[in-house]
Amino acid sequence: MIPNNSGREQWGSRVGFILAAAGSAVGLGNIWRFPYLAGENGGAAFIFVYIFCVLLIGIPVLIAEVLIGRSAHKNPVGSFKSLHPSPFWHSVGGIGVIAGFVILSFYTVVAGWTLGYIYEAINGNLLQYSLPDIAQSHFSELLANAYWNVGLLTAFILLTMGIVYFGVQKGIERGSKIMMPMLFILLLILMIRGLTLEGASKGLEYLFNPDWSKITTGVVLAAMGQAFFSMSLGMGAMLTYGSYMSKKDNLPAASIWIAALDALIAIIAGISIFTVVFATGQNPDVGPSLIFRTLPVVFTKIPGGFYFSILFFIALTLAALTSTVSLLEVVTAYFVDEKGWSRRKAVVVFGFAALLLGVPSALSFNLLADFKFGEFTFFDLSEFLSSNLLLPIGGFFISIFVGWVWGFDKVRNEIRQGAESLFDKHPWLLNYWKFILRFVAPVLIIVILLSSIGII
Numbered sequence: 339m340i341p342n343n344s345g346r347e348q349w350g351s352r353v354g355f356i357l358a359a360a361g362s363a364v365g366l367g368n369i370w371r372f373p374y375l376a377g378e379n380g381g382a383a384f385i386f387v388y389i390f391c392v393l394l395i396g397i398p399v400l401i402a403e404v405l406i407g408r409s410a411h412k413n414p415v416g417s418f419k420s421l422h423p424s425p426f427w428h429s430v431g432g433i434g435v436i437a438g439f440v441i442l443s444f445y446t447v448v449a450g451w452t453l454g455y456i457y458e459a460i461n462g463n464l465l466q467y468s469l470p471d472i473a474q475s476h477f478s479e480l481l482a483n484a485y486w487n488v489g490l491l492t493a494f495i496l497l498t499m500g501i502v503y504f505g506v507q508k509g510i511e512r513g514s515k516i517m518m519p520m521l522f523i524l525l526l527i528l529m530i531r532g533l534t535l536e537g538a539s540k541g542l543e544y545l546f547n548p549d550w551s552k553i554t555t556g557v558v559l560a561a562m563g564q565a566f567f568s569m570s571l572g573m574g575a576m577l578t579y580g581s582y583m584s585k586k587d588n589l590p591a592a593s594i595w596i597a598a599l600d601a602l603i604a605i606i607a608g609i610s611i612f613t614v615v616f617a618t619g620q621n622p623d624v625g626p627s628l629i630f631r632t633l634p635v636v637f638t639k640i641p642g643g644f645y646f647s648i649l650f651f652i653a654l655t656l657a658a659l660t661s662t663v664s665l666l667e668v669v670t671a672y673f674v675d676e677k678g679w680s681r682r683k684a685v686v687v688f689g690f691a692a693l694l695l696g697v698p699s700a701l702s703f704n705l706l707a708d709f710k711f712g713e714f715t716f717f718d719l720s721e722f723l724s725s726n727l728l729l730p731i732g733g734f735f736i737s738i739f740v741g742w743v744w745g746f747d748k749v750r751n752e753i754r755q756g757a758e759s760l761f762d763k764h765p766w767l768l769n770y771w772k773f774i775l776r777f778v779a780p781v782l783i784i785v786i787l788l789s790s791i792g793i794i
């Protein structure tokens with residue numbers, strides 16, 4: 339990053355922004371969460387609704403969120419403060435900060451598993467699994483161990499804290515420039531191997547041949563929540579990253595790149611995993627353990643599987659780290675900018691607070707497995723509340739703010755900067771975007787949310 343005229347740091351280039359934002363977007367959401375949700379929600383029907391949500395709501399809201407940050411050059415709460423006097427809007431930034439904190443607490447539990455799997459891979463443990471059932475029982479054994487879960491959670495939070503404290507740009511940005519392409523190549527190899535397994539076509543059919551009768555409001559809510567989660571939307575992470583963006587950059591084009599990379603990686607992960615699930619006659623709907631039971635099986639079936647498995651879990655851990663860093667960064671930026679805390683204090687206090695909140699999530703797979711809120715364990719509840727409720731609610735208010743409240747003349751002026759030729763060539767784009775933000779996104783989000791809690 340380089341300082342701009344006002345002294346605030348800026349990304350070195352448009353590609354710098356795209357890579358950092360894609361680093362936040364691409365993570366466990368694509369490789370762990372997307373496949374298991376697709377498996378639980380009927381496969382292709384879920385995927386089509388998901389893509390529809392990305393195109394219709396996700397991209398316009400992403401553009402709106404980044405625009406707020408780029409215009410105000412502040413953290414989520416500070417940005418709303420500098421664009422609008424009402425405390426109501428400042429609290430919208432606040433909801434984002436809370437959502438980010440809750441996501442951090444359960445996300446690091448799963449990120450801890452991937453960290454633990456680096457060790458399993460190095461030990462050669464993953465190569466013993468010729469069938470998902472054997473891989474599953476090993477994974478279940480690990481999950482049943484409370485020390486394994488809490489220990490890895492703690493390790494992952496400390497790693498995240500260290501990076502947010504010591505240098506996001508030099509460490510994570512540089513690291514992700516190497517690891518993200520590596521993750522992509524490894525996933526492509528896994529996908530090709532999956533596709534060449536006997537019986538793989540059943541997996542493709544499951545992924546791409548929709549049974550529309552499977553679509554329920556629950557499926558639509560899960561798909562929309564996943565679109566927000568995967569694009570890191572609705573909680574100010576993209577807003578904060580946008581605050582380091584130059585007004586010379588083409589914001590809509592950059593946002594479309596981020597969304598496209600994010601969706602592409604999710605689909606490739608989906609193909610890699612479901613071809614194995616069906617080629618080995620497994621059930622797709624096993625939930626969060628899905629990748630840990632399928633991927634080890636593919637590693638046994640490719641030459642050099644030992645090295646691939648190590649590299650894969652390292653790359654996945656780093657992809658998760660670029661996301662957890664963006665989550666902790668939002669809370670940190672808020673307390674540094676708005677409350678005058680030192681960066682060190684904010685990182686230490688909220689890192690440990692996230693750890694405390696994460697412990698019951700880590701224990702949801704063992705000691706607290708029977709401690710339930712309705713059907714939900716503590717982990718499920720954190721995931722549901724933050725991803726399926728808080729993120730869409732954040733997205734709703736971002737749409738309303740940019741569509742109705744900010745003043746569309748100002749919005750037009752801001753969004754055009756760096757994208758003049760795009761809007762001169764296609765003037766309808768602006769009206770289309772405004773229409774989506776004013777009507778389509780808020781109405782759809784509200785309808786889906788209300789029906790999910792049984793009100794309509």
Ligand code: PFF
Binds near residue numbers: 664
């Ligand atoms: N988008 C990340 C993923 O798909 O793994 C998760 C995430 C990161 C969500 C940052 C929200 C966020 F602010």
